[in-house]
Amino acid sequence: MTRAAVLALVLIAVGLIGGALFVPRPARQAEVRAGYRVLQAELNAHTRLSDGTLSPCDLVLLARQRGLDVIAVTEHNAVGAARVAEACASLFEDAPLVLPASEITTRELHVLAIGVRQNVDARAGVGEIVRQIQAQGGLAIVAHPTRRYHAAAERVCAELDGVEIVHPIAYARERPIGSYADIVAFGERPCLAGAAKIGTSDYHGGSILGLLRTYVFVESASEEGVLAAIRAGRAVTYAPDGRAFGPPELVRALEEQPLAPRPTDYDYRPVSSNDRMTRLAGLAGMLLLLFAAPAHATSFLLS
Numbered sequence: 001m002t003r004a005a006v007l008a009l010v011l012i013a014v015g016l017i018g019g020a021l022f023v024p025r026p027a028r029q030a031e032v033r034a035g036y037r038v039l040q041a042e043l044n045a046h047t048r049l050s051d052g053t054l055s056p057c058d059l060v061l062l063a064r065q066r067g068l069d070v071i072a073v074t075e076h077n078a079v080g081a082a083r084v085a086e087a088c089a090s091l092f093e094d095a096p097l098v099l100p101a102s103e104i105t106t107r108e109l110h111v112l113a114i115g116v117r118q119n120v121d122a123r124a125g126v127g128e129i130v131r132q133i134q135a136q137g138g139l140a141i142v143a144h145p146t147r148r149y150h151a152a153a154e155r156v157c158a159e160l161d162g163v164e165i166v167h168p169i170a171y172a173r174e175r176p177i178g179s180y181a182d183i184v185a186f187g188e189r190p191c192l193a194g195a196a197k198i199g200t201s202d203y204h205g206g207s208i209l210g211l212l213r214t215y216v217f218v219e220s221a222s223e224e225g226v227l228a229a230i231r232a233g234r235a236v237t238y239a240p241d242g243r244a245f246g247p248p249e250l251v252r253a254l255e256e257q258p259l260a261p262r263p264t265d266y267d268y269r270p271v272s273s274n275d276r277m278t279r280l281a282g283l284a285g286m287l288l289l290l291f292a293a294p295a296h297a298t299s300f301l302l303s
Contacts, residue, residue, distance in 0.1 A: 002292070004288060004292035005289065005292070007285075007288060008285045008286070008288040008289035008292065009285065009289070010285070011281045011282060011284050011285025011288065012282055012285035012286060012289070013285075014278055014281040014282065014285070015278050015279060015281050015282015015283070015285060017278065026065075026066075026067035026262040027067075027262070028040075028067055028069055028094070028262070029260065030221075031259055031260065033217065033250070033253040033254060033257060033259075034217060034249060034250055034253040036217035036218055036219060036229070036234065037217070037218050037219075037220075037221055038215050038216070038217055038218075038254075038259060039069040039070050039097075039215070039216045039218055039221060039226065040067065040068055040069050040070070040210070040213050040214075040215060040216075040259075040262070041068065041069060041070035041071070041072070041198075041213060041214045041215075041216050041226070042063060042066070042068050042070070042071045042072070042200060042201060042203065042209060042210050042213055042214075043070075043071075043072040043074070043099075043101075043112065043114060043141070043164075043198050043200050043214055044072065044074050044103065044112055044143065044164065044200035044201070044202045044203065045059060045063075045071055045072065045073055045074060045200075045201070045202075045203040045209060046073075046074060046075055046076070046081075046103075046202075046203060046204050047059055047073065047075060047081045047085075049075055049078070049080065049081040049084075050075050050076045050078070050081075051076065051204060052075075052203070052204045052205060053204065053205035053206075054205070055084075056073060056081045056082070056084040056085035056088060057084070057085070057088035059071070059073060059085060059203075059209075060085050060088045060089045060092070060095055060096065060098065061088075061092075062209050063095075063096045063209060063210065064092065064094060064095055064096055066209050066210035066262075067210070067262030068096045068209075068210050068213065069096055069097060069221070070096055070097045070098075070099060070216065070226055071085075071096050071097070071098055071099070072098075072099040072101040072112070072114050073085045073098060073099075073100075073101060074101045074102055074103040074112055074113075074114075075102055075103070076102070076103050076105045077102060077103070077104060077105055077119065077120075077122045078102055078119055079100055079101070079102050079116060079117060079118065079119055082098065082099070082100040082101050082102065083100065083117075085098045086098045086100065097221070097222070097223065097226065099114055099115060099223060099226065099227075100115060100116060100117045100223075101113055101114045101115065101116060101138075102116065102119065102120065103143060104120050104122050104129050104133070105122060106122055106126070106129070108126055108149070108151075108152035109126050109129075109142065109145075109149050109152040109153055110142070110143035110144065110149065111126075111129055111130065111133070111140055111141065111142055111143060112139075112140075112141040112142075112143050112164065113133040113136075113138050113139070113140065114138055114139040114141060114227065114230070115136070115137060115138035115139055115223065115227045116133055116136045116137075116138035117136065118136060120132045120133055120136075126152045126153075126155055126156050127155060127156055127159075130156045130159050130160065131159075134159075134161075137227070138227075139161040139162060139196075139227060139230055139231060140156075140159065140160055140161050140162075141160065141161055141162035141163060141164060141196070141198060141230075142156075142160055142162075142163050142164065142186075143164045143202075144164055144167045144169065144177065144178075144183055144202065145163060145164070145182070145183055145186040145187065146169070146175075146177050146178020146179060146182040146183055147178050147179070147182040148177060148178055149178075150182070150186055153186060154191075157189060157191035157192060158191045160192065160195055161195060161196060161230065161231055162192075162195045162196030162197065162198055162230060162233075162235070163186065163187040163192050163195055163196075163197060163198070164183070164198055164199070164200055164202075165183060165184060165187035165188075165197045165198065165199065165237065165245050166197075166198070166199030166200070166212050166237045166238065166239050166240075166245065167180065167183055167199070167200065167202055167212070168201060168202055168208070168211075168212065169183065170183075170212075170239055170240050170241075171240055184239075187245070194233050195233060196230045196231070196232075196233045196234075196235040197233075197235060197236075197237055197245035197246050198214040198230070198235055198237055199212040199213060199214050199237030199238065199239070199245070200212055200213070200214070201213075212237070212238075212240075213237070214235050214236070214237045215235065215236045215237065215246075215250075215254065215259070216229050216230060216234065216235050217229055217234040217235070217236075217250055218234070233246075233247060234247065234250060235250075236250050236251055236254060
């Protein structure tokens, strides 16, 4: 390894350490509503191990900064990124709970597999995919069910554990994959009456992690507790226009006693001179790696 590559990696390490030490972390106090502890969750987030931009470790740190209690790392058709994220979370006492997961991605349908530790065969039929997820004790949640996915989703609607009813498409109303109105229309079908309604940022990059989140009413703040709560439909989420989705008694509990705000800077501005300096060090390291040691840069970015 060249001296330039070593220096670049040192600078990148300084940037990562600074991100862990200097970025503010909102207090995540325990709050109880309707007899349950309420956890704030991001249940659909990707990393650079497929089509995201952050490493699994960086994703955990950003989730901590966003004041999230729970994050599901949902790499496409693979659980490896979630395992790495779990390992990273174990290094920080105040890290959010990481749920092992993946997003099973097919031409017919996308299904969030929450709570699975083994890969699900994306080549199987939709019904078999749902069965494989649930056989592992996981949750099968249909992702962003726009009209192009309705036919396949209809075939398994009664077997689904939940639906991603709030999605960033809500901000644009129309995307290449369809419209937000289609998502809501499917999510309100009778076959999903008892299923969990979740909201996610479908995070791939930028600063929007946790912008849309799910409030999960748990009996215990553990992986098993979160899965059990979602399976029982004890989840509430809010669309950008303020509309609430979830069991009426839980929505009412949040309206009567709102949760304490968790200040979040979605612009991701530096908060101190130390934060600014370590960010610059990390950026300098990446530029040095790209221009002075391109072979090592390729290896680093793909690792």
